[in-house]
Amino acid sequence: MTALARIALLIVALASTALHAQDLPTITITFERGSVWQMLNTLSRDYKLKIAYDSRAFRKLESGPFAFVNAVPEDVLAAIMAPHGYRPERVARVWVLVEAEKTSVVPTSVKAEVEFSGRVVDDYTGEGLPGSTLRLLSGGRAFGSGPEGYFHLIDIPFDTSLVVVSYLGYHSLCVPAAQSAGNTIRLKRNLAALPPAIVTAEPSLLLSGVGNSAIALDAIVARTMAGTGEPDIMRAVQMLSGVSATTDSGSGLEIRGSSESMSLTTLDGFTIYHTDHFFGNVSAVNPDFVRNAVVYKGPVPADKGGAAAGLLELSGRTGNRYREQVKAGLSALSGHLTLSLPFKNNKGAFVFSGRRSYTDLLPGVVYRQLFGRTFSAGVPLSDPEDTSLAENRFRYADAAFRVHFEASERKQISFTVLTGNDKLGLKYDSPTSLPGFRFIYDEESEWGHTGAGFAMTDKLNNGDLSYLGVFGSRFQSFAGARNLRENLWFGYTDTLFSRQTNRISDVGARWNYIRNRASVAWNVGAEIKRVEVSYRSFLPDNLAAEATDNLSGIAALFFQRDHSLTPKTNLTAGGRAETNDFGFLYPAGHLALRHELSDHLSLTAEVGRQNMFVQRLTRQTIGLSEPVLWQIADGQTALVTRSDQVAMGLKWDHEKFSFLAEVYSRWLFDVNVHRSTLPVVSARVDLPSILHGDAQAIGLDLMYTYGHSGHRAIISSSLGISMMSLPDLQPETFYAASNQTVQIKGLYAYKWRLWEPAFTAIAGYGRPYTPYLGSYTLPLINGGARQIDVFGRTNSDFLPVYLRLDFLLTRSFDFEKFSGSVGVNVYNVLDRANVRDVRYFAVGNPDEPERHQVVTNNTGMPGRMMSLILTIEL
């Protein structure tokens, strides 16, 4: 089958889902000699004909003149196309224009209950495409390709059945199921049809669940989300409805009002504990290394665990098996390089991707502004961008590689490693200190993440898939300080040495066995994991080292079953039994029902339970360095947070438009919060260091996408309330710190020749903070006095409206030996002073040592910033 025919069939698939049945029209029309493409467009528009053809090739063809009176479409199309060697062939409700000498695209033999197996790959690179959707054109259950794109379907009703194969960011393809086993289906990329960052896709049932909560995202277009100067996949994810985008952070995900520590991010099976660089300004994974991403906002399928409030699954590139590729670029903060080298026998490839910031060597305007904002978040500066009092030297770097080897048609092996770290040297004169003292902080710190995953996929003789993965991951931070404390009253200076090391690490293995059938699919497996959290500190005020170690073993068994109840109704049911240190058994599960009301409209309902055994990293001030929020390993493996979720939604899908709506409710039980991460640190001595409570979030997510003729747009809206209760802190429930009552986001991009302008707009309201009410002086019984600071109820007020508009203009270039693009990105075009949070500081008063002045610091987000982005590909 030629590429042209494949493209034609692809459009068949898309078009055939678009319209209801209709009677054939009769055509009366006159054409002067002109473009065939224009004639076909006219027929489509005026007579509602669905015509599939290669638009690029047909633009150059001319035909005519013609005059038709009451002609049937077949005759009209045949007349127009005959001079160019094409003929029309009707498939379903679509006219496919195929080369005249080619045989029919529709098989003529009819066999019942055939098998259909093979692999879905990228046409250019040969990379397998796991999670591709295969759907019978005649309706019924959709299938998902397994690891590395393998699929094996049996009990297909007839060999004349057409199967639509689709994958986000690629042209869909319609192939007859009569093709023999072992067939490779090669999908071509289709960037032009995508919205700039996000496209909703029909997720693979087996891999992604059937609900609207699971949304795939194409990493290759995440580069249009430049954020504050770096292409960033997390920022693209944050444009989805239900994912907060108002923290101006390219790091963790706040999904449906839950904190980022409640969500889970993985790359090729291993956990990414440290999801960012540069204190959240840049995400930790280089987008050039990522092949695709799937976001689960709601209930998570039972074969996945540890995601209490959302899951982001990233897949690394498997590399180009046929040719070398080099990609390099510069952005406002860093330079990056990606290499893809094929093996000599074309059985695999090696991919390397590295990135390093030059912020320590050449601290530019963007860096200074971002660092200033981060620094000022911790000190009461009158000018938040004035960091002149701090000497700083900061850099971040990361590297990732993946070796992918196809030992045979049936066996594939891959090995992925990701490592990255940040390093900061900071020296500053603290403007806040004890009365009579002056502090000079001098600190060195380094923190970073390393993870690795090995996977072996085996396709068995019966077409089933066996997957074995071994993974390990570690985050470690070190901070050391030699601070000077000058006693202004007695005129002496002493040096305070401090150090702190945190580590969270895991190692484990996972096995899956996947079986696909036309009416049912099974996925069974097991997972074991060993997790360790350790904390070492020596702080001068404690005068004693603290050491905490938590070691835990987690084991899980799971199963999942997809079943077609009717041709239009599908049920997914899964269960998961987990144990922590082989103690209690914690059940989890997932149940999803999907019903297609029409070709365009489907309804979903999901319920699910997940357990999370280890607290993720949290950000907190650790006392070593006041201005900088550190990301440290926090929590104990013995704590188990449980989430129960319910979601119901609808999806309306048309050729150019799609609309998703989903209502949800999520309950989190036994959420553990470190006292020092509270919005306002409580001075109550009876408050335990870790508080336990519950949380609930309810809301509505809406998302609308449009993509046509170079125009790409998305509008997403989130309505929700996220409440929390911590009985030890206060009796009443309060808004969770990650609450965002309403959020509206929009993306629009238009590709015009080599130019592509793109706009991003974000508005939000409902981020809470704790108001400061005032202070009073309380006489003590021994004659002294204390100034007591009083705050309102926790998170009982809302920050001002968040509003941001970004603009990115990109121009592509394509020379004989290389291609690439150059872009200019303007962040926060309106230069609006958005507020991330409100913090309060006590500034000592030398004249009244027992009194302090309270300074309110509205932690601002960056103002207008302009940056250049250059990318070159060889």
Add this chain to the structure above:
Amino acid sequence: MKKLGLFISLIALAGCVPSPESEPALSTINCLIVRDEPLPPVCPGTLGSGTMSTDITVRFATPTGHVSLASGGDCFLPTGEIILPQSGQVFALEIVEGGIKRRAAVTVPPSPDNIAASETQFSILTNDEHPATTVTWDALSGYSFALKLEVLDPNPVPIPFVGITGGKFQKELSALQISPSVALFNTDFAYYGLHKMTVFSLDGQYASLFDYLPQFTGSALGQGPSSFDRGPGIFGAVGKTEIYFEILP
């Protein structure tokens, strides 16, 4: 376009979100029960320049029943039978302000008994910083101690220190201590004449007040301590014992 309009309308409706309920300004309370002393008056205060609510009622819950307090000026005064709190007794303070009920409870600590001093009548060396006397009392597990030194002479005569500074008691011994003894140095005194030193025993809740220095929590400001389940205020109870010194010229 109709569908887009409908979608935008939905978003617009979504914008009509309620603001969170603002916290009403509650009065500050300072009330300290001392063992063997009558219940103190309760004097509400305001934060900064705030105005005091006029709709306030105050009452004590005592081991023998409730005691209502009568409004008198800016304070509320206990009426009726005089109650002398004893160790181990539980007292609660209930305040209803603007329809909001607040409550705090304390248990009266034991007093630090058997107080004694190595010297109770002594002379001060005006050029010496050595201890002049050592005071001891019974240890109380779980309690800390606050010290207070007062000159009882209404017209005290200052001690003429030479080359050193006197009157350091308030500064040097303002923090709580766990140890049931204290050494008083010559420089802790500032005057000649009769002195009274009071040792208060404090439970952890009231002791937290002494520990509260917001600067110690890093630069970020912390919520000040409050004894009440809602709103600001301190309601505490202490035991006490006293000893007298006479500083001779």
